[in-house]
Amino acid sequence: MEIEIGRAKRARRVYAFDDVAVVPSRRTRDPEDVSISWTIDAYTFQVPILAAPMDSVVSPATAIMIGQLGGLGVLDLEGVWTRYEDPEPVLAEIRSLPSDLATTRMQQIYSEPIKAELIRDRLAEIRAGGVTVAGSLSPQRTQEFYQTVVDAGVDLFVIRGTTVSAEHVSKNVEPLNLKKFIYELDVPVIVGGAATYTAALHLMRTGAAGVLVGFGGGAASTTRATLGIHAPMATAVADVAGARRDYLDESGGRYVHVIADGGLGSSGDIVKAVACGADAVMLGTTLARAIDAPGGGWHWGAEAHHPQLPRGNRVAVAQTGTLEEILYGPARVADGTANLVGALRRSMATTGYSDLKEFQRVEVVVAPYQGH
Amino acid sequence: MEIEIGRAKRARRVYAFDDVAVVPSRRTRDPEDVSISWTIDAYTFQVPILAAPMDSVVSPATAIMIGQLGGLGVLDLEGVWTRYEDPEPVLAEIRSLPSDLATTRMQQIYSEPIKAELIRDRLAEIRAGGVTVAGSLSPQRTQEFYQTVVDAGVDLFVIRGTTVSAEHVSKNVEPLNLKKFIYELDVPVIVGGAATYTAALHLMRTGAAGVLVGFGGGAASTTRATLGIHAPMATAVADVAGARRDYLDESGGRYVHVIADGGLGSSGDIVKAVACGADAVMLGTTLARAIDAPGGGWHWGAEAHHPQLPRGNRVAVAQTGTLEEILYGPARVADGTANLVGALRRSMATTGYSDLKEFQRVEVVVAPYQGH
Amino acid sequence: MEIEIGRAKRARRVYAFDDVAVVPSRRTRDPEDVSISWTIDAYTFQVPILAAPMDSVVSPATAIMIGQLGGLGVLDLEGVWTRYEDPEPVLAEIRSLPSDLATTRMQQIYSEPIKAELIRDRLAEIRAGGVTVAGSLSPQRTQEFYQTVVDAGVDLFVIRGTTVSAEHVSKNVEPLNLKKFIYELDVPVIVGGAATYTAALHLMRTGAAGVLVGFGGGAASTTRATLGIHAPMATAVADVAGARRDYLDESGGRYVHVIADGGLGSSGDIVKAVACGADAVMLGTTLARAIDAPGGGWHWGAEAHHPQLPRGNRVAVAQTGTLEEILYGPARVADGTANLVGALRRSMATTGYSDLKEFQRVEVVVAPYQGH
């Protein structure tokens, strides 16, 4: 499988979700007979869907809504909700920025300091909603704020960056020792992004409950043009699923969940993520399309307002329904942006599978996208 | 031929009609010397063309026209003709719907119940036209209506869904036992879609006379985006032709017809379908382009009005001639949408073949479409 | 190199000129030191360029111009010049036709009978110009008109169709026996199109002096969409060059010229044709761009007015210079449409080659076209 790029360099061919598709087997099922529930640690979810910790996707209110709809909303603890007492006017301003000023102004908005008390308040608000509570910090901030987060009480702790490694080397600051950190923490940790077998295997060895697979591959990211880094998701998920299998053996049975994070633009992509080995998916753009998402028709990630090197854009997204319609339908459009859950069920039923774990074995083909 | 997508997933490269082309051999022939007649069970057709059971393609009147032109029109027994006493105003409304309302309104229109007496009347009308009579039910409705259909009298019975398997598993309803059903029925059955070797082989073992190859690959389908499922037609047809060959051996000589259904947008695609192993083709879009097709410049399939998960769109099609001109020319355009029969004859003649069965052996090349 | 399309079909990957490029070697030369002269039979040309027998490219006047510029203009003996006493108004009408009527009206124009006396007059006019005389007939008309052509006197006789085989089978008419025909003829014959090794080898065995490689691949052709037939030129030329090599051995030393015909849109494509093994090129579109070409900004081939199955369009072409400028520059544009000869010389010099035969050995890479 190795390709010679030139005499001094070899490379491996990798695949995006757009390059692959699943195919039916000899059996079919009723969509109603299909189970898509997902259990991680002590928490069971009706649907294997996490809402990404991005200000355009998850506010405390939407975290509650998503929880009530059977998924898990993860609040970004470094976004506007923990920087501003009243973030609504800030969100409104971001939505109204002209395109040529968006990057510069967002760099200013996100330079406002994070407040520990707001972290506490926002998490408390979600807990009061009666749903599983999850918040996210970047590895750079984890040291500084994790105690606040743990004290505030979270059920699942998410450490999320474009690339998170088990071994961060720094000359100036003592880096987060993930293994020690997770060991000492009482709360299950989901950590990523990781895009390769080796990186994921090392994250699994830190004791994480789940690994986020991806590297800034979302619709709003320009990582490939700026950094030259690209980790197409079909290969990334299948590689990390391979790490899960090997680590399961190596650890004598610890099952670390593989969560596809990024590049999931349609229900078809969710299907393909599971087909390549994902246990669950973390959605950004797909949920930012909800009428009741805080982005209000816009979507952006932390890369978009990096102070020195912005690597993403605030992008306009079509609003195609309420959060409930996007998850459960009925779909009024036929482009894979609505009734995500119904589509996943139907795809599994049509190809003859009855639960997510089994569906990871479905036959996949390489069929590059060309019109149809 | 297996590709490693990532450590935990392997896949096979598959091919669409657009990826392939046929090439001439060392011999050429006169187009007039080429035979393209097709015989299935007791029925012989001048041309290996079935009109797809879709409301935009086949009405009782066009079924008669197509029969008189040498092909076979299959009436959708779950379309407007069996739901409405007078479907013409309904068809007119569908044609006039604004795009943003089309899906929703079509979901309502097709929620009208199917009437057994209309099934009887429509089939009788076709029979009165003096042509071979064929009607189509989905697997879900076959149990409920097949007796009506058989009593009404059909020559060929078509069971058609996006994916039809020989083994449908359901916890709530007793699924159709295809093998038993076909065995007890007196009428030859054509069944599909099937897109893989194994699925098709199992359908062949049910006793079907023909298998429809495809999976919602038509112009109006968004199956790939919604369900992540995709079965490019060149590979699907060649795989099912492989099943036909193996089943011929296994059954001691029963030849099950392979009918390509979907993704056939031009006369060139029909040529490629036969080149990949098809005995005949079922056409949707291509015939919906006829001035005298019931779609009147529009085309849609059952996926477009699925109550929970629409997976297709009502699409506008260019009207390029009468049904007769589309089949037999003269063509006044040069884009492969007219004189389908003349193009098939000429392609076979140019590459030196004299009948369809022989032409299944023509040399095929992989030459991805790029401009020319 | 064989690919499995599906269980019952295998195919070979083939390549277009756009898929390949030539690369420099370790040596460079001066463009002036490069020879690009070409000799076939008793005729030597300064440049390895034939103008295609198409009404938009070659009139008697342009045949003379091209001859004086060092190439060979081939007159279509079935075009307007042999159907009409005064074809200028006819050409003017074709140029002025609205697009939607072009196919139909051209079908009428080309239904006018061919006149033997006009064949004589046109060829005499070219001979009077003092250049090598070449005329072209289709295989269908060769029997009927070749005696007229030979009596009129041609130096090179061209038999050109979309696909010409050494073995045409017909139930109704006695087909042209190419081998007998060429044997009896005193004039060297160039024959084609042929797109495969076997077809070309059989044509070489008929005694032809040259084989035209191609199958309706020009800019004006829609053969792939209508007939499903496609023979990408890089592979076709390299295959036929393989036949030339094998026939050279088999015949004990007869060198049959390989002439790339179709798909040559730029000077870069001419370079690639020679690099893949061509001895010369036949140009359509590329020369139709000349201000002094008879197409006057339009280009069309015989496929565009086929009475039953038109497989091409009359296309508008940008007029980028005089015939002389297109062949020898100076170029005032930088897109490969002008100074074809200068570009070929420079490419050969840059890659270190000094004549055409040697340049057939230049290193070629597969580098699909993507922007640059």
Next chain:
Amino acid sequence: MEIEIGRAKRARRVYAFDDVAVVPSRRTRDPEDVSISWTIDAYTFQVPILAAPMDSVVSPATAIMIGQLGGLGVLDLEGVWTRYEDPEPVLAEIRSLPSDLATTRMQQIYSEPIKAELIRDRLAEIRAGGVTVAGSLSPQRTQEFYQTVVDAGVDLFVIRGTTVSAEHVSKNVEPLNLKKFIYELDVPVIVGGAATYTAALHLMRTGAAGVLVGFGGGAASTTRATLGIHAPMATAVADVAGARRDYLDESGGRYVHVIADGGLGSSGDIVKAVACGADAVMLGTTLARAIDAPGGGWHWGAEAHHPQLPRGNRVAVAQTGTLEEILYGPARVADGTANLVGALRRSMATTGYSDLKEFQRVEVVVAPYQGH
């Protein structure tokens, strides 16, 4: 890895920067800990960036600015600065030319003779700026002007053409004997373009300090369409890096620098160039985008005004910041055109590498560009 194009031709698959990407490893670092300094001969640069000798990129003033910013500006000694006493009005005219006249007028402008005294003055002006001095001649002009250049005093001498070989063959003029020339010269020489292993190895054997890898692959070039020549950069750089390794062994330790020159449109491409084996990059378009670049929103190379065969265009480029911002940020856009240095640092840090030489070993994948 060899592909059969057709029976008489084999080829190798080659790769462009767009075809590849780098992937993270298991380690990450702080961007501040990364060293990107580059040393060639006695000269050390903070950043491995050379500004290409093109009139739209380097004037004496910008050469000084680039030097002060840590890179190396190379002045084209055959551009307007050595042809005109006062080139500013000439540059202004080029910027204002309408597109259809640009090629013709630039051909005239660049027909003005080169003046030896202007070469002296311009180089002296740069030296007075206190930075490393580098000037460039084409191989055709090196014989004529090198003594002037050496007398004027340069630190690094650049010989740059579309293709420069160690063995130029000419019947009319005594070609430059590169080996002898470099041996006798006291100044280190950087020479190219070379695009293949063999060509580069031969250039290394001439005693050059560095080899420019490329063949007119820049944004302004139409070499592929005109000459059919194309050397995708990922393969070219990796091949020449292979030559560096082999020559290092053969020469008993002489390290010749590999400088990617062309096709570097974004910071991501710079990352990939190093990943494929480059020691440094020469930038054209990327720096022409600077507000303070002499092109003033336009970019062109010597190919654009070739007297007989122009092979490039004057192209408009978006002006995205000052030279300093383009090199060091802060970026106000997220498309890879600003903060090139920051992006390179971050990419190396994210993938776990701490200097350029080490980063040449980063894992590369083949992932053709398709949207994201």
